Amino acid sequence: xxxxxxxxxxxxxxxKLLKPELPLxxxxxxxxxxxxxxxxKEWGLSFxxxxxxxEVNVKMEEKVYNxxxxxxxxxxxxxxxxxxxxxxxxxxxxxxxxxxAVYHGDNVDILRNSLLAFNxxxxxxxxxxxxxxLFKILESTPYGRMLSAYQDVSKDRISFxxxxxxxxxxxxxxxxxxxxxxxxxxxVVLAMLNRHIDLLNIFxxxxxxxNYDIMKSEMENFVIRGGNIPKTLIDxxxxxxxxxxxxxSVRHSSFAFLFQSExxxxxTDILASRDLSEMYRTYYKEERMSIGRIVALSILLRLxxxxxxxxxxxxxxxxxxxxxxxxLTIPAKEGEVWQ
Numbered sequence: 085x086x087x088x089x090x091x092x093x094x095x096x097x098x099x100k101l102l103k104p105e106l107p108l109x110x111x112x113x114x115x116x117x118x119x120x121x122x123x124x125k126e127w128g129l130s131f132x133x134x135x136x137x138x139e140v141n142v143k144m145e146e147k148v149y150n151x152x153x154x155x156x157x158x159x160x161x162x163x164x165x166x167x168x169x170x171x172x173x174x175x176x177x178x179x180x181x182x183x184x185a186v187y188h189g190d191n192v193d194i195l196r197n198s199l200l201a202f203n204x205x206x207x208x209x210x211x212x213x214x215x216x217x218l219f220k221i222l223e224s225t226p227y228g229r230m231l232s233a234y235q236d237v238s239k240d241r242i243s244f245x246x247x248x249x250x251x252x253x254x255x256x257x258x259x260x261x262x263x264x265x266x267x268x269x270x271x272v273v274l275a276m277l278n279r280h281i282d283l284l285n286i287f288x289x290x291x292x293x294x295n296y297d298i299m300k301s302e303m304e305n306f307v308i309r310g311g312n313i314p315k316t317l318i319d320x321x322x323x324x325x326x327x328x329x330x331x332x333s334v335r336h337s338s339f340a341f342l343f344q345s346e347x348x349x350x351x352t353d354i355l356a357s358r359d360l361s362e363m364y365r366t367y368y369k370e371e372r373m374s375i376g377r378i379v380a381l382s383i384l385l386r387l388x389x390x391x392x393x394x395x396x397x398x399x400x401x402x403x404x405x406x407x408x409x410x411x412l413t414i415p416a417k418e419g420e421v422w423q
Contacts, residue, residue, distance in 0.1 A: 085266075087373045090158045094377050097151055098368070101127065102384055107391035107412055110421065116400045123392065137400065141393050148385045149174050149200050155378055162264045163375045166273070169261055169314045170382060171201075173375035176250045178202035183246050186218050192386050215242075241296050248288055248306040255281050259310040264374065272367060272376035279363055280383075283356040285318060286339055290352060293327045313337075328344060357413040361387050387413050 106126055110119035113150035120135050129143050135185045152171055159167055185195045192213045196204040206221050207213060213221075219235050222228040230253060234245045255277065262273045286307055292298040292306075300323045307318055317337065324330040331343040341359070342352050360383065368380040391412045398408035 085160045085163055087375070087377070090155065090375075090378060091372055093155065093158060094368075094381055100380060101148070101151065101387060102381065104414055106388065107395045107414060108295075108409075110392065110395045110399075110404055111408055114399065114405070116396055119392075119396050119399060130183060137393065137396070140396060141389065142200070144389045144392065145177075146200055148382075148389065152378075152382055159375070162261075162266065163269060165259070166261050166265055166269075167375065169258060170379065172254060173386075175201035176254055179222075179250060180243070180247055182203055182207070183243050186213050186215055187242055198204065225319060234322055241298075244291070244296055247275060248292075251288075252306055252308045255284065255308045256310060269375045272371050273379055276363065276367055276376065276379060278310060278312045278327070280360060281308045282313050282339070283360060284308060284322070284341060284343075285311060285313065286334060288354055288417065289318075289321050290327070290330060293324070293330055318343050351410075354411055354413065357387060357390070361413045362415070 100295065101119050103126060106292075108124070113119055113122060114129055120131060120140065123129060123140060123144070124131060127144060127147060129147065131139055131143065151170070152167075155167060156164060158169065178201055181198065182195065182202070184190075185192060189212075192207055192211075193209065196209075206224070208217070215235070218230060219228075222231055227250070230249060231246060234242060234249070237245050254292075259274065259277050259281065262270055262277060264270075265273060288306060289303060304322050306321070311318075321330050321333060324333060325397065334343050342355050344351075344355075364380040364383045364387075367376050368384065368406050371377045371380065391414060393406055394411050398411065409420075409422050
């Protein structure tokens with residue numbers, strides 16, 4: 085298909101919403117309230133008087149979600165179907181949020197207003213939602229059978245199991261559907277997806293070993309099929325004895341940057357996100373006439389919201405600017421110092 089119109093719209097969206105300096109601008113402002121004002125101005129959003137971080141995240145995500153959906157009109161055939169599948173990220177994110185709320189005993193009525201793609205009318209009004217009730221609700225959705233196997237998982241790990249299962253299904257579906265794209269689209273989309281899948285697999289294996297002590301045979305079922313990492317190496321990491329064995333093995337691969345010995349382990353997710361950010365920015369710039377440009381744009385917008393949220397939360401909690409800066413996906417420039 086002809087991507088001239090798509091390309092023009094993508095450039096306009098990039099100029100309007102994708103502003104890599106935005107998180108740094110908020111950080112420079114140095115306080116939560118000024119940060120909210122910056123977002124209000126730069127993204128054209130309106131917030132309540134006493135703005136909670138959840139409201140900021142939801143309104144930014146809503147703007148991105150609606151913007152991405154507006155691309156559907158310009159796409160045709162397999163490209164349109166693939167991009168609509170990509171948009172399911174927001175429904176999956178809603179389900180993850182619902183699970184966290186239910187298992188932490190949060191107010192479901194408040195949660196309902198934060199949902200972007202999941203039908204809020206499926207949730208009960210004015211009453212608590214139990215785990216059993218949630219699984220019953222999900223039976224009427226495409227996610228019911230997939231998640232029903234985790235009804236008896238303990239409260240302290242249910243969110244992790246659900247997150248892994250939803251992501252495994254989502255990315256495998258994307259990779260499968262990408263093979264139906266035209267030759268040029270297929271090549272660039274699979275190149276991006278494979279790298280993304282590789283990083284997700286490493287991160288989930290790492291989290292499973294570090295925080296949840298999940299059985300190795302069980303973890304094997306959560307590995308996302310696809311990616312560039314050979315199955316033999318993935319299996320080696322899944323069946324490694326402990327976290328240190330995993331990290332040492334990964335350090336001998338092309339993903340060694342995820343576990344730099346001088347870094348604390350909490351940086352792994354951030355380093356992976358930086359790698360993704362760099363990759364997607366490269367593809368955005370280079371893929372001027374393929375679906376690759378808007379696929380990259382969609383992920384870059386997610387990462388920007390994540391950085392904005394990180395800065396605001398850090399400022400709200402009184403973290404130092406240097407500490408907050410280390411947590412962003414935006415690579416630091418040589419000699420960059422935050423006072």
